[in-house]
Amino acid sequence: xxxYALRRxxxxxxxxxxxxxxxxxxxxxxxxxxxxQLVLGNSQIxxxxxxxxxxxxGLDQPISLRYWFWLTHALQGDFGxxxxxxxxxxxxxxxxxxxxxxxxxxxxxxxxxxxxxPLGIFSAVRQYSILDYVLTFFSFVSFSAPIxxxxxxALWLFAIYVPQLTGGLISLPPGGLGxxxxxxxxxxxxxxADKLRYLILxxxxxxxxxxxxxxxxxxxxxxxxxxxxxxxxARAKGLSNRNVLxxxxxxxxxxxxxxxxxxxxxxLFGGAVLTETVFSWPGMGRVIVEALTSKDFNVVxxxxxxxxxxxxxxxxxxDLAYAAVDPRIRYN
Amino acid sequence: xxxxxxxxxxxxxRSTFQIALKRLRRHKLAMLxxxxxxxxxxxxxxxxxxAPHDPNAQSIFEIYAPPSAKYWLGQDELGRDLLSRVxxxxxxxxxxxxxxxxxxxxxxxxxxxxxxxFGGWIDIAISRFIEFMLSFPTLALxxxxxxxxxxxxxxxIVALRSSLGASANILIVVGVFSLFGWMGTARLVRGEVLKLxxxxxxxxxxxxxxxxxxxxxxxxxxNLFAIVIVQATLDVGTAILSEAALSFLGFxxxxxxxxxxxxxxxxxxxxxxxxxxxxxxxxxxxITVLSxxxxxxxxxxxxxxxSRL
Numbered sequence: 001x002x003x004y005a006l007r008r009x010x011x012x013x014x015x016x017x018x019x020x021x022x023x024x025x026x027x028x029x030x031x032x033x034x035x036x037q038l039v040l041g042n043s044q045i046x047x048x049x050x051x052x053x054x055x056x057x058g059l060d061q062p063i064s065l066r067y068w069f070w071l072t073h074a075l076q077g078d079f080g081x082x083x084x085x086x087x088x089x090x091x092x093x094x095x096x097x098x099x100x101x102x103x104x105x106x107x108x109x110x111x112x113x114x115x116x117x118p119l120g121i122f123s124a125v126r127q128y129s130i131l132d133y134v135l136t137f138f139s140f141v142s143f144s145a146p147i148x149x150x151x152x153x154a155l156w157l158f159a160i161y162v163p164q165l166t167g168g169l170i171s172l173p174p175g176g177l178g179x180x181x182x183x184x185x186x187x188x189x190x191x192x193a194d195k196l197r198y199l200i201l202x203x204x205x206x207x208x209x210x211x212x213x214x215x216x217x218x219x220x221x222x223x224x225x226x227x228x229x230x231x232x233x234a235r236a237k238g239l240s241n242r243n244v245l246x247x248x249x250x251x252x253x254x255x256x257x258x259x260x261x262x263x264x265x266x267x268l269f270g271g272a273v274l275t276e277t278v279f280s281w282p283g284m285g286r287v288i289v290e291a292l293t294s295k296d297f298n299v300v301x302x303x304x305x306x307x308x309x310x311x312x313x314x315x316x317x318x319d320l321a322y323a324a325v326d327p328r329i330r331y332n
Numbered sequence: 333x334x335x336x337x338x339x340x341x342x343x344x345x346r347s348t349f350q351i352a353l354k355r356l357r358r359h360k361l362a363m364l365x366x367x368x369x370x371x372x373x374x375x376x377x378x379x380x381x382x383a384p385h386d387p388n389a390q391s392i393f394e395i396y397a398p399p400s401a402k403y404w405l406g407q408d409e410l411g412r413d414l415l416s417r418v419x420x421x422x423x424x425x426x427x428x429x430x431x432x433x434x435x436x437x438x439x440x441x442x443x444x445x446x447x448x449x450f451g452g453w454i455d456i457a458i459s460r461f462i463e464f465m466l467s468f469p470t471l472a473l474x475x476x477x478x479x480x481x482x483x484x485x486x487x488x489i490v491a492l493r494s495s496l497g498a499s500a501n502i503l504i505v506v507g508v509f510s511l512f513g514w515m516g517t518a519r520l521v522r523g524e525v526l527k528l529x530x531x532x533x534x535x536x537x538x539x540x541x542x543x544x545x546x547x548x549x550x551x552x553x554x555n556l557f558a559i560v561i562v563q564a565t566l567d568v569g570t571a572i573l574s575e576a577a578l579s580f581l582g583f584x585x586x587x588x589x590x591x592x593x594x595x596x597x598x599x600x601x602x603x604x605x606x607x608x609x610x611x612x613x614x615x616x617x618x619i620t621v622l623s624x625x626x627x628x629x630x631x632x633x634x635x636x637x638x639s640r641l
Binding site: 015019022026027029030031140141148149153155156159160161174175266267269273274277278279280285288289292303307311312 | 470476581626
């Protein structure tokens with residue numbers, strides 16, 4: 001097990017190097033460069049100035065050299081300067097953006113699991129019951145709808161329509177992190193309450209698909225386990241239904257869910273871009289789009305590298321966790 | 333004593349495909365979905381006859397006009413008829429869906445077949461490549477790539493764009509989605525081939541002197557049909573959703589061509605004042621993708637001898 005983990009960690013290094021090279025090349029090939037942005041805002045700039053600026057930023061170098069420069073600095077924690085956000089790129093992404101995404105994705109993940117697991121078990125145990133059909137239909141709709149469209153329609157519903165209907169009694173803000181005009185001396189609970197009002201819609205939208213995914217997978221793997229011999233044996237022994245379900249069936253059925261959650265966590269960071277865009281939530285996903293649009297390639301690289309590292313690390317953790325919980329798997 | 337028992341009536345032989353088709357016909361939801369899909373395809377084909385207005389005609393005095401007797405779904409930010417744009421939008425959205433599914437299935441089946449059949453270093457190389465492709469943040473890289481191909485001024489990319497002509501934008505999006513779309517199929521096919529290649533009929537074919545290519549094409553490929561067709565159906569829906577997401581972020585297929593995706597760009601800003609504008613394109617995507625997912629589910633049941641239908 002230890003040797004297996006060590007070998008996998010060593011294999012991660014070349015993999016991450018190739019991934020970062022691909023990402024860097026694609027980013028560097030993007031149309032336009034940071035100097036173009038400077039030129040746009042300055043009519044007095046001369047061609048010599050532009051050439052000097054390009055040279056100063058190293059933009060006149062071949063991509064291979066620029067990658068080497070980026071890599072050697074990145075390994076020392078220096079990801080360059082963000083011109084758009086006027087801060088070190090890494091510090092900006094990790095201090096300003098990452099916390100916002102975590103505030104959204106962590107509760108979404110925990111709440112979705114808490115809601116979806118009991119529903120998934122119920123759906124499998126009472127297959128073809130009314131609730132099973134309702135949940136199946138709900139899952140299919142969540143998979144099939146553009147998540148940002150549901151978000152936009154919910155925005156209209158709760159920020160415009162319902163407030164009109166209830167005379168402003170029930171209303172949710174149309175996006176953002178929190179009230180800009182919240183009094184600075186507002187108490188702790190006032191701040192929390194305000195935050196929650198802003199959080200509730202993006203959180204619900206993000207959870208919609210997550211619940212559907214966990215629900216479907218757990219239902220499928222539970223159904224498979226319930227038909228196996230050891231469950232029949234457990235029933236034949238005269239164990240209570242409760243014991244059969246939770247001690248024998250569920251323990252085996254949650255294994256695929258471990259994989260599912262492990263692999264979906266990195267995706268939540270980049271994939272939240274749609275939800276973040278709809279609700280003007282300044283998070284990790286959103287920063288990639290903003291930085292790409294404003295040619296702030298240092299920021300693009302920080303965010304993309306971070307998500308790629310997460311993906312590779314979580315792939316490893318998932319495999320290890322699987323080996324740890326499932327005695328049938330042995331790694332040599 | 334009769335000398336000969338009357339010969340039994342010859343059993344009508346049916347292929348797996350015919351059996352599955354028969355079972356599918358009993359699947360009400362799948363048949364309903366298939367009907368919806370056929371109607372959508374007809375709408376796309378005959379968009380020119382169905383659409384009440386020119387989808388690109390602008391009437392500047394009726395910008396953001398709400399639904400009315402003349403414009404059933406209202407007007408957009410340039411005063412274009414939303415109903416006509418939704419009808420024409422089905423063309424590109426379905427085209428992207430079908431093309432991406434086709435290309436992903438083609439590449440995925442080929443690589444999965446090779447990896448599963450030959451094993452050894454071919455399998456290792458292909459499997460590692462699949463893992464490598466899965467390590468990228470897909471949506472983010474799709475943004476980067478389509479931005480790159482759509483507007484880079486590097487000589488080879490400009491040449492590529494001009495050789496693709498007017499539909500370059502659509503073809504680029506199809507290419508980028510296909511690039512990230514084949515891994516699931518490849519894994520499925522590889523797993524299935526690993527099972528199939530040890531069955532008796534494969535051994536029999538080999539004993540009769542069939543070549544590897546013949547075994548793969550004549551004996552394995554037809555048996556992969558079930559999982560591939562299910563996957564293809566689901567892929568169409570995924571591609572339509574991806575196009576919508578990319579266009580929503582402003583990196584997808586650009587106007588004036590209308591797609592359900594780019595009709596939703598800036599949906600979150602438009603919706604607060606003009607909720608009917610994003611309502612219908614989104615609803616069309618939902619109905620279409622839902623139909624493909626239900627059909628895929630029905631096909632899976634139809635091909636699965638264990639499922640009750």
